[in-house]
Amino acid sequence: MNAPASLQERYLDLLEAHIAQPAHDPQANAVKQLAYDISRELEAGTVSTSDLDGLAKTLSDQALVARAGRLSAYMESGSSKEALARFDRMVRASAMGDGGKPVPFEAFCARWQRSAFGFVLTAHPTFSMSDKLRAIIAELATHEAGSPEYGAALEALKDEPHQPEAEQTLLREHVSAQSALKRMAAALDILHRQLVGIARDLYPLQWAAFRPELSTLASWVGYDLDGRSDIGWSDSIRFRLREKADQLEAYAARVGAIIEKGPDGKNVAKRLEKLKDKLERAAASAQAEAGAFQGDMADEKAFAAAANRLTDPDPDRILDTKDIRDELHELIIAETSEDARMELIVLHAAIATRGLGTGHIHMRINAVQVHNALRAHLGWTGQGALDGRLPLSNLTKEIAATKPSAINFASLENEQTTALRQMMLVARFLTCIDRDTVIRYLIAECEQPLTAVAVLYFARLFGVDDHIDISPLFETPDALERGNRLIEQLIENEAFRTHLERRGRIAIQTGFSDAGRFIGQIPASLAIERLQIQMARLIEKSGLKNVEALIFDTHGESLGRGSHPGSLTHRQHHIMTPWARSWFRRLSIPLKHESSFQGTDGFLLFETDDMALRSVSGILVAENSWTVNEKDPFYTDIAFTWDFYRALRSYQTALYNDPDYGSAVFAFAGNLLFATGSRKARRASESGGGRSDLSRLRAIPHNATLQQLGFLPNVVTGFGSAAVHEFDRFADLCRRSPRATALVKMIAFARRQSSLTAFAAQATILDAGFWIARADAGGPGPQRGACLTLAERLAENGTAFAFARFHNRLRTDLLHLEALLAELGSGVNPLADESRRALYLLHAVRIALMMHVMLRAADLPPFAARNDFSREVVLDLLIQMRVPEAVDLIAETFPRREDTGSSVPMHEKADFGSDRDSGYPHIHDHIIAPISNVYAMMRRIGIGLSHRFGAYG
DSSP: OOOHHHHHHHHHHHHHHHHTGGGTOTTOOHHHHHHHHHHHHHHHTSSOHHHHHHHHHHHHHHHHHHHHHHHHHHTOOSSHHHHHHHHHHHHHHHTBOGGGOBOOHHHHHHHHSSOOEEEEEEOOSOOOSOHHHHHHHHHHHHSOTTSHHHHHHHHHHTTOOSOOOSOOOHHHHHHHHHHHHHHHHHHHHHHHHHHHHHHHHHOTTTGGGOOOOOEEEEEOTTTBOTTOOOOOHHHHHHHHHHHHHHHHHHHHHHHHHHHHTOOOSTTHHHHHHHHHHHHHHHHHHHHHHHHHTTSOTTSHHHHHHHHHHHHSOOTTOOOOSHHHHHHHHHHHHHOOOHHHHHHHHHHHHHHHHHOSSSSEEEEEEEHHHHHHHHHHHHTOOSTTTTOSHHHHHHHHHHHHHOOOOOOOHHHHHHOOSHHHHHHHHHHHHHHHTOSSSOEEEEEETOOSHHHHHHHHHHHHHTTOTTSEEEEEEEOSHHHHHHHHHHHHHHHHSHHHHHHHHHHTEEEEEEEHHHHHHHHOHHHHHHHHHHHHHHHHHHHHHHTOOSOEEEEEEEOOSSGGGTOOSSOHHHHHHHHSOHHHHHHHHHTTOOEEEEEEEEHHHHHGGGSSHHHHHHHHHHHHHHHHOOOOOTTOHHHHSHHHHHHHHHHHHHHHHHHHTOHHHHHHHTTTGGGGOOOOSSSOSBOOOSSOOOOOHHHHBOHHHHHHHHHHHTOOHHHHSSHHHHHGGGHHHHHHHHHHOHHHHHHHHHHHHHHHHOOHHHHHHHGGGGOHHHHHHHHHHHOSSHHHHHHHHHHHHHTTOOHHHHHHHHHHHHHHHHHHHHHHHHHTTOOOOTTTOHHHHHHHHHHHHHHHHHHHHHHHHHTSOOOOOBTTBOHHHHHHHHHTTOHHHHHHHHHHHSOSSOOOOSOOOOSSOOOTTTTSOOSOHHHIIIIIHHHHHHHHHHHHHHHHHHHHHTSOO
16 A cells, blocks of 8 residues: 555656656646556556545645635634734724714714624535534634644544535535524624623713624525525424524523623512513424424424414514513613623624524525516516516506405415515514514516516515515626616616615625626626625615615635635625725715625634634624725726726636537536535526526536636636736736735635646546557557547547637636736746645546546446447446446446346256356446445545635535
């Protein structure tokens, strides 16, 4: 057996020799050559698949340790103590007025008694690490190298494979989200306590009147139906009831803790005992209600029992927190102990920002679901029935004439359209569970005002229009281009404007992930920034008064889905720049900003109590301590930067529409991905669509596939080509502009983690010429026949040529980018970066393993075509790395042992076959088992590769 360390050293030496080759051969590819070296050793038996598995594990471990180090730096504060100190400095600085004196108490309250930021957890499928692996990376990120905790984490890592949990269910995702929310809530309690302490220091005579609200928490895990149909209404009801029960129990425990400390105020302890009892009884009631919905709702008796349990009167049920908050307010006044008073204020803040749940909830559907429901409900059928001004005008009249309809749970069960059923669910939440916490209603792929007005109509239909915020999502190229006009049309619509004024809020959602997929991540961020600014201008222009702007920026933690790798501050100031924020301040428009935290990668920021406090405080510091450079040339030289934006967007749009791009994405890499969530990789729809396959592939698997291929064209490319025509001027702008500098840092990081060399090497396995050359170089022997079989099968396969064309296109652009990065001091040297050489090696190992799978596939003996498949079909599946499908077909064709059924009694004796295996055990032992084992290895390597990017997908 070859030790991983010795293999790594030997292969890295080989790699360095290959890297030097382009000096003699400009087309030489070091990763391809190293992969071939490893493959030859593997087929010769010099190394085994077990050896390579050990090497891949070591390289993946190293990538994870490096990722943990970056994560620690990303959080900015080195400890909880340091995080609290940063938060303290930020708040105190904000409270200082002229002459070094505190601002008036009223101004301090106006600043900190309104939640100007919101954390939103989503179940996007980035659950790429097991719970143990996630705990390990958290330990590594929060302890110093050399500490006992760090050492224990490294030791635990040795035995933990790089793969997700085997079971990917919505329930697991909900549990994970709730765990994160619990730690985030604890962090906010600490920060609220710190904030009250500052108020006590600065305003010793007034601080007891302070009621802080730093931030809201929210989740759509269990409530998001965009592109999925596997979440039943009863699932959502059950989730919400459990969240309610958990939060009420937490509130009761907090009251109990205050009682234990012995409050001093008259009758305060007795009143707190009553409040604690009330909360405990309400928690038990909610728990029983959740239990009723645990049953089979297809059973009429169980369904009726659950529905009636939730709608029948219950003296213990609590439906809003007003009485509780009023009671706490009176207790704060009555209490004389400062410590108890502070804890009561902190509890009031928790209840005010969370309500009767662990967080607010976001419901989400898509525009197609809304349109289908509208057609069905109003009978608006036929081509173009929803197009133009007339349907919008008619729908506005319908809203004015509509009176709320009464519904029950049977109505919910019987409704067939998703949009109407979801609005009924909103009504049930508000009527039966929590009537004073506003619900967000998100509409994906919203590109016309009719869609949002239709949602308002449904809300009016069920009497909930004053309790929801309708939020169109802008993520497609058309939506981003025309988003300002859509917002303007909604404000101009009489019914919708009335809704906005009654709610006191106008809400939108932006989508970095999908926008970046279609037009590139840098153009997407610029287009979203433009839309944010346009929204401020439209609100001011429209004359809307006393209306808050709410912008929910949806993005992942990866480069390809809109996150900046620099720090939490970079993260928040990338998704909403100081320049965009300044427009709302300039126009005196109250702004609430929200940010998404998606799946494992997002939840990882809150994996431990320490991380949650460092992350929550760091984000709130970033949200509340931005400054804008009014002379930033990126904004003042608008003609130049606008030309740059259009050139960059044009490049990325053409790239996305290049058929060679699709060929590369769908070649094989996506088939090496684990399932990393309960949501499907491709979108479901209520009706057929005319999209291409690439457009139907969701952003996360799309970006995950690019990570597997080794290069991120939707982040890295286009920047160099857009700058080349006025290179010196653009380089000068990058040096002087904070906005351009931040973008360059993002691209430079993406470039360091990407490898066009690795990308090109992947195509080797699809190149008939490579297999012919290998057959020739290997001389006579069984492997020659396998190579020729593969060459013959690949002769008509054009994917290798598509890879080559796409590579040439990317390489041309990369030359321009690298010239720019070199000019700015951010160039990439493959030999200077040890982790980059390790990346090359990990790619080479997996390419060698893919070659191994294909050579084993070519060993498959010919067989007669059966059941619409043949040997050629199996070969094609394995060339695409669709190993599970191929293995099933091979096993069906070549069973390990034939089942001949019961023995037929024969008078005549025979001895042939009595001790003979009648199946094909050699096929199972020498083809099925090896390729299945290697397939598992290759998928684990995929997770190792994703560590390099700091996030999955």
